[in-house]
Amino acid sequence: xxxxxxxxxxxxxxxxxxxxxxxxxxxxxxxxxxxxxxxxxxxxxxxxxxxxxxxxxxxxxxxxxxxxxxxxxxxxxxxxxxxxxxxxxxxxxxxxxxxxxxxxxxxxxxxxxxxxxxxxxxxxxxxxxxxxxxxxxxxxxxxxxxxxxxxxxxxxxxxxxxxxxxxxxxxxxxxxxxxxxxxxxxxxxxxxxxxxxxxxxxxxxxxxxxxxxxxxxxxxxxxxxxxxxxxxxxxxxxxxxxxxxxxxxxxxxxxxxxxxxxxxxxxxxxxxxxxxxxxxxxxxxxxxxxxxxxxxxxxxxxxxxxxxxxxxxxxxxxxxxxxxxxxxxxxxxxxxxxxxxxxxxxxxxxxxxxxxx
Numbered sequence: 001x002x003x004x005x006x007x008x009x010x011x012x013x014x015x016x017x018x019x020x021x022x023x024x025x026x027x028x029x030x031x032x033x034x035x036x037x038x039x040x041x042x043x044x045x046x047x048x049x050x051x052x053x054x055x056x057x058x059x060x061x062x063x064x065x066x067x068x069x070x071x072x073x074x075x076x077x078x079x080x081x082x083x084x085x086x087x088x089x090x091x092x093x094x095x096x097x098x099x100x101x102x103x104x105x106x107x108x109x110x111x112x113x114x115x116x117x118x119x120x121x122x123x124x125x126x127x128x129x130x131x132x133x134x135x136x137x138x139x140x141x142x143x144x145x146x147x148x149x150x151x152x153x154x155x156x157x158x159x160x161x162x163x164x165x166x167x168x169x170x171x172x173x174x175x176x177x178x179x180x181x182x183x184x185x186x187x188x189x190x191x192x193x194x195x196x197x198x199x200x201x202x203x204x205x206x207x208x209x210x211x212x213x214x215x216x217x218x219x220x221x222x223x224x225x226x227x228x229x230x231x232x233x234x235x236x237x238x239x240x241x242x243x244x245x246x247x248x249x250x251x252x253x254x255x256x257x258x259x260x261x262x263x264x265x266x267x268x269x270x271x272x273x274x275x276x277x278x279x280x281x282x283x284x285x286x287x288x289x290x291x292x293x294x295x296x297x298x299x300x301x302x303x304x305x306x307x308x309x310x311x312x313x314x315x316x317x318x319x320x321x322x323x324x325x326x327x328x329x330x331x332x333x334x335x336x337x338x339x340x341x342x343x344x345x346x347x348x349x350x351x352x353x354x355x356x357x
């Protein structure tokens with residue numbers, strides 16, 4: 001790697017990380033303000049609010065990474081343009097394509113960081129924060145894993161494999177324990193709904209264990225009085241965007257095997273794949289934006305331009321995901337269409353950059 005390539009890469013990465021740090025601090029403060037409102041509920045105190053706010057921050061970092069990359073690249077490359085270093089690089093024989101490739105190399109390094117946050121750090125911290133908040137506010141012991149949602153419900157342990165967007169439970173198993181903590185009853189249900197203050201389980205198979213044998217019975221419906229209310233479920237479940245890509249893919253395959261609609265999970269999966277790719281695309285977009293712009297443009301103007309354009313592209317991609325679900329379009333278009341829009345912007349801006357440099 002040439003020294004000049006390394007210089008561009010370090011400049012872009014440094015500016016992007018500084019931008020990301022500023023946005024992360026802002027996100028943490030906003031999350032903390034929101035959590036402070038819940039202080040005093042149950043045993044939830046200010047320290048718990050601080051921890052939960054910190055645990056929720058990686059989700060914002062992950063979702064805002066493409067915007068941070070665009071702003072950071074505009075600042076980094078813009079600084080080089082303002083000081084005349086880009087002109088010097090061109091005079092030394094470096095083409096626009098070589099500058100672009102150097103930026104892409106930096107983008108590949110940033111993409112590794114995106115994947116670490118989205119598939120490594122984020123799911124762990126958010127799960128911990130959600131569990132801490134529920135335990136302190138509701139005094140409910142919960143745990144979310146790739147095997148579903150687990151909760152301690154009196155003398156019973158509950159496992160819920162899936163929860164639909166409408167709040168319907170699917171594949172429910174309840175393990176009831178005796179006073180001496182021995183397994184007493186196992187209840188399995190295909191689905192469950194919250195109705196008039198209680199859960200109603202459907203297609204139930206119940207097995208009661210004694211010292212000699214197992215007694216099994218079946219029923220179409222069963223009322224289930226439980227401490228697990230909808231608010232506990234909504235608080236315990238992790239945002240699907242923060243699930244590792246392989247867990248999302250596994251859930252998609254399981255839904256298809258059962259003949260259930262997996263469109264929402266597929267859109268989330270391809271949207272997740274799009275984030276690191278969009279990060280690189282934003283860096284590529286920054287090159288013609290800087291090279292076609294005015295060298296007298298201030299850092300504040302570049303930040304404003306990057307923030308506005310990045311936010312518009314982010315909102316566009318989110319809105320397009322709802323359109324894909326509503327019109328039942330192929331889920332992969334969630335990833336491809338926004339990237340195509342950015343590519344068109346790159347080619348359009350390159351026309352102006354070619355005239356200036």
